[in-house]
Amino acid sequence: MHTNELTYQKKDLPASISKIGMALLALGVILGVAAFFVDHSRAVFNYLIAFTFMISIGVGALFLVALEYIVGADWSVPIRRVVEFFAATIPLLALLVIPLLFNIGELFHWSHPEAVADDELLQGKAPYLNVTFFIIRVFVLIGIWSLFYFFFIKNSKKQDTTKEQKLTTKNIRLSAIFIPIFAVTISVAAIDWLMSIEPHWFSTIFGVYFFSGTVIAALAAVTLTTVLLKEHGYLHPAMTNDHLYSLGALMFAFVNFWGYIAFSQYMLIWYADLPEETFWFLQKWEGSWAIFSIGLIVIHFLVPYITLVSQPSKMDPKRLKFISVWLLFAHFYDLFWLVMPEMEELSAGYSFSWIDLVFPIAVVGILILVFNMKAKKENLIPIGDPKLQRGLDFHL
Amino acid sequence: MADKKIFGVTALFNNPDAITAAAKKAADAGFTRWDVNSPYPIHGIDKAMKMKPSTLGFVTLIFGLSGAVLALILMWWTMSVDYPMIIGGKPYFSLPAFIPVTFEVTVIMATVSTVVAMLAFFFGLPRNDHALHDTDYMKKVSCDHYGLVIEAIDPKFDERSTLEFLKDLKPLSTEVIYHPEKESYPIFEPRFILFLAGVAVVVSLGTYLMLNKLMYIQPFNWMENQAKIIPQTGSEFFADGRGMRLPVEGSVAKGFVPYPFEGETNPREVLSNPYFPTKENLELGQRKYLTYCSPCHGNFGDGDSRLQGQFPNPPTLHSDRGRNFSDGMIYHIITVGQNVMPSYASQVTREERWAIVNYIRVLQRAKNATDADIKLVKAE
Numbered sequence: 084m085h086t087n088e089l090t091y092q093k094k095d096l097p098a099s100i101s102k103i104g105m106a107l108l109a110l111g112v113i114l115g116v117a118a119f120f121v122d123h124s125r126a127v128f129n130y131l132i133a134f135t136f137m138i139s140i141g142v143g144a145l146f147l148v149a150l151e152y153i154v155g156a157d158w159s160v161p162i163r164r165v166v167e168f169f170a171a172t173i174p175l176l177a178l179l180v181i182p183l184l185f186n187i188g189e190l191f192h193w194s195h196p197e198a199v200a201d202d203e204l205l206q207g208k209a210p211y212l213n214v215t216f217f218i219i220r221v222f223v224l225i226g227i228w229s230l231f232y233f234f235f236i237k238n239s240k241k242q243d244t245t246k247e248q249k250l251t252t253k254n255i256r257l258s259a260i261f262i263p264i265f266a267v268t269i270s271v272a273a274i275d276w277l278m279s280i281e282p283h284w285f286s287t288i289f290g291v292y293f294f295s296g297t298v299i300a301a302l303a304a305v306t307l308t309t310v311l312l313k314e315h316g317y318l319h320p321a322m323t324n325d326h327l328y329s330l331g332a333l334m335f336a337f338v339n340f341w342g343y344i345a346f347s348q349y350m351l352i353w354y355a356d357l358p359e360e361t362f363w364f365l366q367k368w369e370g371s372w373a374i375f376s377i378g379l380i381v382i383h384f385l386v387p388y389i390t391l392v393s394q395p396s397k398m399d400p401k402r403l404k405f406i407s408v409w410l411l412f413a414h415f416y417d418l419f420w421l422v423m424p425e426m427e428e429l430s431a432g433y434s435f436s437w438i439d440l441v442f443p444i445a446v447v448g449i450l451i452l453v454f455n456m457k458a459k460k461e462n463l464i465p466i467g468d469p470k471l472q473r474g475l476d477f478h479l
Numbered sequence: 480m481a482d483k484k485i486f487g488v489t490a491l492f493n494n495p496d497a498i499t500a501a502a503k504k505a506a507d508a509g510f511t512r513w514d515v516n517s518p519y520p521i522h523g524i525d526k527a528m529k530m531k532p533s534t535l536g537f538v539t540l541i542f543g544l545s546g547a548v549l550a551l552i553l554m555w556w557t558m559s560v561d562y563p564m565i566i567g568g569k570p571y572f573s574l575p576a577f578i579p580v581t582f583e584v585t586v587i588m589a590t591v592s593t594v595v596a597m598l599a600f601f602f603g604l605p606r607n608d609h610a611l612h613d614t615d616y617m618k619k620v621s622c623d624h625y626g627l628v629i630e631a632i633d634p635k636f637d638e639r640s641t642l643e644f645l646k647d648l649k650p651l652s653t654e655v656i657y658h659p660e661k662e663s664y665p666i667f668e669p670r671f672i673l674f675l676a677g678v679a680v681v682v683s684l685g686t687y688l689m690l691n692k693l694m695y696i697q698p699f700n701w702m703e704n705q706a707k708i709i710p711q712t713g714s715e716f717f718a719d720g721r722g723m724r725l726p727v728e729g730s731v732a733k734g735f736v737p738y739p740f741e742g743e744t745n746p747r748e749v750l751s752n753p754y755f756p757t758k759e760n761l762e763l764g765q766r767k768y769l770t771y772c773s774p775c776h777g778n779f780g781d782g783d784s785r786l787q788g789q790f791p792n793p794p795t796l797h798s799d800r801g802r803n804f805s806d807g808m809i810y811h812i813i814t815v816g817q818n819v820m821p822s823y824a825s826q827v828t829r830e831e832r833w834a835i836v837n838y839i840r841v842l843q844r845a846k847n848a849t850d851a852d853i854k855l856v857k858a859e
Contacts, residue, residue: 350579354569354576
């Protein structure tokens with residue numbers, strides 16, 4: 084079937100999108116600033132969750148771009164721009180991280196010299212966990228990610244006009260370099276931002292744990308956007324539900340992967356039963372956190388698993404929309420579960436506060452705005468990609 | 480050819496687009512028993528053929544779930560009910576430890592059942608006599624052609640019109656396929672089967688005799704032969720040729736208490752009873768009485784032997800003489816014997832003999848109960 088001529092005509096997204104994004108961002112920022120004055124510590128912890136969520140979406144999306152190149156996938160070519168637009172949030176991280184850097188003392192126990200002074204364990208970790216090296220790492224990580232993002236995008240964008248096959252080869256080489264670097268950097272990010280909140284605890288699988296959630300969040304964002312764009316005719320008309328099936332199948336795979344990793348981490352700690360490891364899980368079993376912990380299994384594994392297990396459900400746009408929103412929430416919930424029980428005021432159990440709801444609003448606003456901005460400037464389909472026709476012809 | 484049974488008609492095409500178009504037309508024409516053959520899977524052919532989704536997934540689901548349940552039941556039963564063991568200080572039923580096994584069993588049940596169900600039930604394998612085997616058509620569609628076959632069992636099938644229909648699809652060629660003649664396989668002939676059975680019997684018997692009789696070698700003797708001396712056998716080691724040794728003269732068994740009136744028929748004095756007739760003591764006495772005494776003396780001491788005259792009946796124990804014996808006298812009779820009654824000292828221990836004495840007293844009192852005794856029993 085070689086009948087699909089490239090009939091793609093660029094259509095601008097409706098103007099209301101940017102208004103919605105602006106409104107959400109403004110609301111989020113105003114409430115967020117207010118939150119900093121009302122309950123400083125809680126606002127900082129919530130900001131950390133929002134920030135790691137942004138890492139998940141941006142870096143996870145960049146990983147998906149690299150994945151497409153390195154495995155030579157055809158089916159995802161028509162939607163690669165959607166993924167690239169989400170990766171465009173990476174350079175923004177350098178800006179978003181600044182409020183956190185002013186609150187390192189609030190977040191990280193190890194940043195207090197007097198706490199380290201009478202804690203042998205922290206003294207041992209001090210060569211790694213110290214404020215200077217931490218800030219260097221933050222900018223090195225964001226720098227590396229941004230650099231790869233710019234290279235990937237430059238080649239991809241140039242291909243729209245030149246249609247050179249060479250550029251695809253270049254990006255394949257780039258992804259071969261990027262993927263091992265990604266593995267290390269995402270682990271470092273997970274250890275720095277999430278694991279070191281409780282500096283006495285350690286888990287060697289933690290980087291992989293964060294990675295699995297990262298890819299789920301990026302995939303969910305991409306799936307939701309793809310389904311919405313496809314429904315409203317912004318993508319190529321030759322795209323079928325078979326493309327959606329692949330997205331659904333990937334989400335299903337990573338839900339299983341997350342469950343596998345999360346359980347592996349839990350089971351080893353449970354089996355060994357060493358106090359220096361178990362206390363972290365026991366903290367998440369304290370008071371009402373126990374309900375959160377059970378909820379994590381249901382929200383992050385059982386519900387998506389049952390929703391996505393059958394073949395038709397992976398192709399059904401309605402169900403995909405539902406489950407991608409659900410998985411975005413699940414990843415936020417996962418981060419919330421990782422971070423919040425470590426807050427001293429909440430160590431005995433969860434108590435509700437409006438501050439917990441504020442920052443996700445701003446995150447959604449930023450994502451919409453960045454996506455809209457990129458969609459205005461660039462084609463929604465990589466029209467110069469040599470694999471595009473094969474991608475459109477993709478059938479199960 | 481006319482007498483041959485027709486299997487179906489086939490058409491060959493030379494590219495996947497042509498076969499997809501042909502499959503669409505065949506599906507639209509309403510055929511139900513037909514198929515497409517190709518050297519490799521063609522994308523979208525199932526849609527063109529209007530095939531329903533396979534139900535194979537349900538086999539996977541059901542067997543996967545039953546694998547999970549079976550694994551959990553197995554571990555629950557073995558680890559927490561039948562043979563509970565504490566492992567690593569964990570509870571008998573500790574779910575986290577069971578999940579990896581449950582996962583593995585789920586996966587293996589789901590995959591193996593899927594493959595077996597697919598091959599055996601969905602494909603109907605093995606089918607060595609399928610009409611399409613050994614045809615030119617099959618050779619071509621296994622190599623570089625794409626074929627469509629409409630079977631004769633299709634309700635819409637008619638040799639001429641179906642062939643016309645296929646020709647309208649503009650194929651490379653069409654062909655009518657006949658069922659092959661029923662082959663007779665020499666391996667199913669009775670004589671051959673009998674011969675096989677004969678060979679099996681001869682070989683098994685020969686092997687058995689060879690290994691167990693002619694060249695018997697114990698691969699492992701399961702301790703059948705041991706250097707030690709077992710009871711009731713001779714030994715060349717000792718001068719008298721006996722395997723078992725006699726005790727040294729004058730030695731006494733552990734716990735043995737000598738009886739002072741050994742061998743006397745009418746002793747001048749007897750021992751006094753050292754045991755109170757407690758409940759336990761009487762129950763012991765009853766058990767021993769029923770085992771050793773009742774065959775001759777009867778279950779209640781009436782002298783009604785169960786031995787049917789093979790041994791002279793003893794007198795009743797409820798006579799005045801019997802009742803006037805002292806405890807020590809009865810003990811003496813059991814220990815050394817009386818008239819034809821042998822000594823029971825070797826079978827019945829000291830304590831058991833006294834318990835029997837006490838039990839005989841119970842029997843005697845019950846057989847000669849007074850009104851006062853009956854009142855006592857009723858009061859209880």
